[in-house]
Amino acid sequence: MKICVTSQGKTLDDQVDPRFGRCQFFIIVDTDTLDFEAVENQSAQFSGGAGIQSGQFMASKSVKAVLTGNIGPNAFQTLHAGGIKIYTGLLGTVRDAVEKYKTGNLKPVENPNVGSKFGMPGKGS
Amino acid sequence: MIISVASGKGGTGKTTIAVNLALSLKNVQFLDCDVEEPNAYIFLKPIITEQKKAYIPVPEIDESLCNTCGKCAKICVYKAIAVLPSQDGKKGTTLVFAQLCHGCGACAALCPQNAIKEVNKEIGVVEIGGCGDIEFIHGKLNIGEAMSPPLIRHVKEHINFKKTVIMDAPPGTSCPVVTSVKGSDYSILVTEPTPFGLNDLILAVEVLKKMKIPFGVVINRSDLGNKLTHEYCQKENIPILMEIPFKKEIAMAYSKGESIIRVFPEYKKNFQDLFSKIKNGKFRNE
Numbered sequence: 581m582k583i584c585v586t587s588q589g590k591t592l593d594d595q596v597d598p599r600f601g602r603c604q605f606f607i608i609v610d611t612d613t614l615d616f617e618a619v620e621n622q623s624a625q626f627s628g629g630a631g632i633q634s635g636q637f638m639a640s641k642s643v644k645a646v647l648t649g650n651i652g653p654n655a656f657q658t659l660h661a662g663g664i665k666i667y668t669g670l671l672g673t674v675r676d677a678v679e680k681y682k683t684g685n686l687k688p689v690e691n692p693n694v695g696s697k698f699g700m701p702g703k704g705s
Numbered sequence: 706m707i708i709s710v711a712s713g714k715g716g717t718g719k720t721t722i723a724v725n726l727a728l729s730l731k732n733v734q735f736l737d738c739d740v741e742e743p744n745a746y747i748f749l750k751p752i753i754t755e756q757k758k759a760y761i762p763v764p765e766i767d768e769s770l771c772n773t774c775g776k777c778a779k780i781c782v783y784k785a786i787a788v789l790p791s792q793d794g795k796k797g798t799t800l801v802f803a804q805l806c807h808g809c810g811a812c813a814a815l816c817p818q819n820a821i822k823e824v825n826k827e828i829g830v831v832e833i834g835g836c837g838d839i840e841f842i843h844g845k846l847n848i849g850e851a852m853s854p855p856l857i858r859h860v861k862e863h864i865n866f867k868k869t870v871i872m873d874a875p876p877g878t879s880c881p882v883v884t885s886v887k888g889s890d891y892s893i894l895v896t897e898p899t900p901f902g903l904n905d906l907i908l909a910v911e912v913l914k915k916m917k918i919p920f921g922v923v924i925n926r927s928d929l930g931n932k933l934t935h936e937y938c939q940k941e942n943i944p945i946l947m948e949i950p951f952k953k954e955i956a957m958a959y960s961k962g963e964s965i966i967r968v969f970p971e972y973k974k975n976f977q978d979l980f981s982k983i984k985n986g987k988f989r990n991e
Contacts, residue, residue, distance in 0.1 A: 628784065658789070662789035
């Protein structure tokens with residue numbers, strides 16, 4: 581199945597990006613074959629609406645789950661409306677995150693865990 | 706004639722200048738356009754006679770008519786709509802993020818299914834009143850509202866062109882300021898002779914030049930700080946309309962909600978002269 585991991589680089593061996601809406605890259609992975617597509621995040625520089633746009637992008641790519649560090653309120657609402665499961669707190673490489681997901685031990689979140697604009701420079705806690 | 710009082714840097718003395726100018730003239734209408742934190746009423750102490758709630762139209766989606774074509778989301782410049790298409794047999798849905806909506810109406814106009822209705826969202830209130838002969842209007846933005854320009858426009862709808870309109874603008878140089886000063890015949894930029902003051906004055910000058918609004922500078926607390934602001938104005942041919950040296954008595958009066966002209970009545974003539982010079986077009990910078 582197709583999932584997405586937010587990434588700081590274009591490969592499976594790059595670090596997970598702790599942001600969703602303003603992450604640098606989306607790595608869209610097939611969990612069975614580990615075939616993947618790296619997409620540069622077009623919403624990264626938005627001053628507003630980044631979470632909403634990124635969420636819609638996930639839906640357009642038929643992603644079933646998002647693995648990231650943190651998720652804000654608008655992104656959460658959008659992904660949730662699209663039936664896409666959200667997993668936060670992922671660290672390490674994109675490959676590590678996919679492996680963790682495949683163990684079946686990760687729990688999807690029920691709420692956003694950071695506020696609006698978390699991913700903008702200077703705003704992260 | 707509409708005279709806006711702006712600054713760039715906050716805290717330079719816009720409200721002080723605007724209030725004292727208004728108190729020195731006749732046939733005045735005072736507009737406080739700093740709707741996020743109006744404060745002119747503290748000094749003018751108006752009696753409010755009318756309160757009008759202000760709204761902007763935001764979209765409401767009729768899910769029974771919506772076919773998640775996504776046109777509304779595509780047209781929205783502010784990303785206020787998210788369309789999640791139907792997937793795996795589950796019906797898609799359209800989300801509206803009202804706090805990002807600027808009320809432009811494009812989505813409602815373009816929906817091929819006529820599934821979008823515009824409903825009013827309250828953003829704040831416009832209060833109208835008087836203080837002596839001065840007609841007074843200000844806006845108060847609801848706490849939590851992110852955008853002030855729609856409310857500023859509501860305030861400006863009450864401009865009385867038959868009067869001398871003095872408009873207290875918000876600080877800064879972005880949307881709220883542009884919305885406030887737009888259409889004014891002249892703008893007074895209030896600054897202080899400090900590095901931050903000068904930095905932000907230069908930005909404000911850029912904005913007014915782009916908007917083609919004639920302007921001049923008032924230097925508040927003029928004997929403090931450094932001389933760079935004076936030099937900048939001279940170099941750029943920007944008229945220095947007035948200088949107000951720092952006086953503890955002015956600061957004390959301010960802290961009690963009193964005007965300069967009450968403590969130093971001689972300043973009244975300074976403000977009247979300032980207005981005459983602006984009105985007679987003596988200050989022009991091309």
